[in-house]
Amino acid sequence: MGxxxxxxxxxxxxxxxxxxxxxxxxxIDSMHTMAKGGVLTxxxxxxxxxxxxADAPRHVMEREFDGKRARYTxxxxxxxxxxxxxxxxxxxxxxxxxxxxxxxxxxxxxxIKPKELKGMVLCLNTGMHRKFDDSxxxxxxxCGTGVEAGKWFVKHQLKCVAMDMQALDHPLHTAMGKxxxxxxxxMGASGKPITEEYIEKFGEEAYAEFEKAVYIKVHGQEAxxxxxxxxxxxxxxxxWEPCHKQMLGHGIVGVENLxxxxxxxxxxxxxxxxxxxxxxxxxxxxVRCVAEIDESELNDVPERxxxxxGTGYGPACER
Numbered sequence: 001m002g003x004x005x006x007x008x009x010x011x012x013x014x015x016x017x018x019x020x021x022x023x024x025x026x027x028i029d030s031m032h033t034m035a036k037g038g039v040l041t042x043x044x045x046x047x048x049x050x051x052x053x054a055d056a057p058r059h060v061m062e063r064e065f066d067g068k069r070a071r072y073t074x075x076x077x078x079x080x081x082x083x084x085x086x087x088x089x090x091x092x093x094x095x096x097x098x099x100x101x102x103x104x105x106x107x108x109x110x111x112i113k114p115k116e117l118k119g120m121v122l123c124l125n126t127g128m129h130r131k132f133d134d135s136x137x138x139x140x141x142x143c144g145t146g147v148e149a150g151k152w153f154v155k156h157q158l159k160c161v162a163m164d165m166q167a168l169d170h171p172l173h174t175a176m177g178k179x180x181x182x183x184x185x186x187m188g189a190s191g192k193p194i195t196e197e198y199i200e201k202f203g204e205e206a207y208a209e210f211e212k213a214v215y216i217k218v219h220g221q222e223a224x225x226x227x228x229x230x231x232x233x234x235x236x237x238x239x240w241e242p243c244h245k246q247m248l249g250h251g252i253v254g255v256e257n258l259x260x261x262x263x264x265x266x267x268x269x270x271x272x273x274x275x276x277x278x279x280x281x282x283x284x285x286x287v288r289c290v291a292e293i294d295e296s297e298l299n300d301v302p303e304r305x306x307x308x309x310g311t312g313y314g315p316a317c318e319r
Contacts, residue, residue: 002296009289010052011132011259012306018134023047048284052257054081054276057248059283060241063234065249073282080253081160085121085272086112087265096143097170100152110267118157121272129164129259140194144170150246162255164262168244172210179240212239263301265291
């Protein structure tokens with residue numbers, strides 16, 4: 001066994017950090033400065049789901065599948081987000097919906113059987129972490145998971161799933177599309193709503209996965225009930241963040257916006273460390289995610305360089 005090293009899997013935090021489309025900008029201010037008071041003391045005001053962060057069940061539902069009130073951050077085990085882990089490299093087309101077949105293909109390439117995942121932390125490397133920025137590319141057009149991936153995580157009894165994307169769900173399963181009361185249906189690069197763009201690109205049948213009324217129109221109520229009925233039975237709209245709800249509703253916590261040097265770990269096994277703030281009645285928390293791995297096991301890729309927030313300019317800049 002060689003030297004153990006720690007690998008940072010967290011996007012750097014600042015007042016200019018990219019954030020989800022309707023989240024307020026973090027405010028960071030100093031109460032004391034070195035010049036005036038001889039010490040530096042700063043305060044911060046931000047949404048707990050900013051940057052690399054963890055979700056607790058209460059974030060998306062009132063009750064879990066066992067009928068009990070959904071748990072807050074402080075009610076989760078201290079090691080809920082920490083444990084033996086594997087990083088799967090997901091191969092999927094842009095804006096694609098991650099299905100069990102993508103996860104199983106990634107398992108095969110990582111030389112791990114799905115049945116071995118029980119009790120583990122699963123890190124997904126889709127490549128989206130390299131695009132982390134205040135951009136439509138990162139938020140509107142990300143690939144992402146849905147109800148089938150969520151059920152796959154539950155079937156294989158994972159402990160935690162950490163994703164390098166904007167959310168634990170495909171963007172069209174969120175309020176960026178036509179789900180939940182917000183229904184932002186944001187404008188895409190063409191000037192049309194992203195829902196219309198998706199239909200033009202992939203067809204109405206593919207889009208139906210993301211909108212209840214369209215799914216029932218295309219496939220029928222019986223098919224909808226077969227796929228989303230367990231969510232509807234606990235009072236949840238089936239197409240609104242179904243992977244969140246399948247995971248969190250069965251006690252599998254999640255991490256969003258995984259980043260840092262994730263590429264060094266693709267296809268590898270390691271120890272994953274992630275601890276949320278012990279926030280009483282919290283719905284989530286910003287976190288520092290770190291992997292511990294034998295140095296000889298690291299993939300030979302360059303160190304991550306960040307250029308968002310005005311620290312880089314031009315097409316030649318690394319992300």
